[in-house]
Amino acid sequence: MNKLFVLVVLLSVLISCKSEKKTSIKKETKNEVIVTDNFELIKATENSKTVLILFGGFGENPTAIKREFDILTIAKDNNINVLLMNYSKKLWLLESEKKELAKLLQSTLEKHNLHKKDIFIGGFSSGGVVSLHISNYILGKKEFYIAPKGVFIADSPIDLLALYKTSQLNIKNNFSDVSVAESTWVLNLFEETLGNPKDSISNYEKYAVYTSESDYTKNLANLKNTKLRFYIEPDSIWWKENRNREFNQTNAFYIQELSASLKKQNFKNVEYITTENKGYRANGDRHPHSWSIINKENLIAWMME
Structure with missing residues (x-):
């Protein structure tokens, strides 16, 4: 009789533990x-x-x-x-x-x-x-x-002015096809929209985050x-x-x-x-x-x- 009682108690404890584990599971939230x-x-x-x-x-x-x-x-x-x-x-x-x-x-x-x-x-x-x-x-x-x-x-x-000058140098060096193509595009865009910085760097200062040459x-x-x-x-x-x-x-x-x-x-x-x-x-x-x-x-x- 005592053995049967102990067995029932152990089973109850195990079932209780499993039940607690199940309720502790947290569903992952989705953004x-x-x-x-x-x-x-x-x-x-x-x-x-x-x-x-x-x-x-x-x-x-x-x-x-x-x-x-x-x-x-x-x-x-x-x-x-x-x-x-x-x-x-x-x-x-x-x-x-x-x-x-x-x-x-x-x-x-x-x-x-x-x-x-x-x-x-x-x-x-x-x-x-x-x-x-x-x-x-x-x-x-x-x-x-x-x-x-x-x-x-x-x-x-x-620095747009620096980018303009670096692009000029990249084209002159003609070292990398990727660099030359990108630099050609930059020069054409800048001269068409901002002008040539030799005439004035004011447009470059106006639109750039920073202009190193004039700080x-x-x-x-x-x-x-x-x-x-x-x-x-x-x-x-x-x-x-x-x-x-x-x-x-x-x-x-x-x-x-x-x-x-x-x-x-x-x-x-x-x-x-x-x-x-x-x-x-x-x-x-x-x-x-x-x-x-x-x-x-x-x-x-x-x-x-």
């Missing part, structure tokens, strides 16, 4: 995804406090950004909303384009109840140029209330109290072997110059972050001009500070 012609929004289903807005490099759409910069998993783990902009092919922004883009961002964030969150804006290559320009514009206009808490760029062509930084004046991060991979050997460029002909050099200039002007939160052998495209190709130079975990930590 809400909203896709339009202008953007792809991956919205956190929990009560999130943060929005990350990303601009791709020249010609990149949301699909390309996701392929080259696998940020969505860690963003989900940290309950961060991610807005991938389908807005590229811009090396500078006209005043009308800034206003139109700012209105699009504000209406999008407002519609999806994200405008009161901590907002961070960043981008790779030309997307970084757009990120800095639009952030500076938003902070300078009272009609917009989506001021970014932080802005970051990855190997962006911030012109007025296009960033409204970001003095905003957290800024500049990511670069100064691989001089790669650029010399693959494009026949010196370090002072790369985006990294001018970003370094800008960082130093802003710090001299008492910009409080400027970080210049260099990497080594981190630049790889999604297909495995080695290239220091890549999204992958951004450490995703460290970026998220910076945002969550």
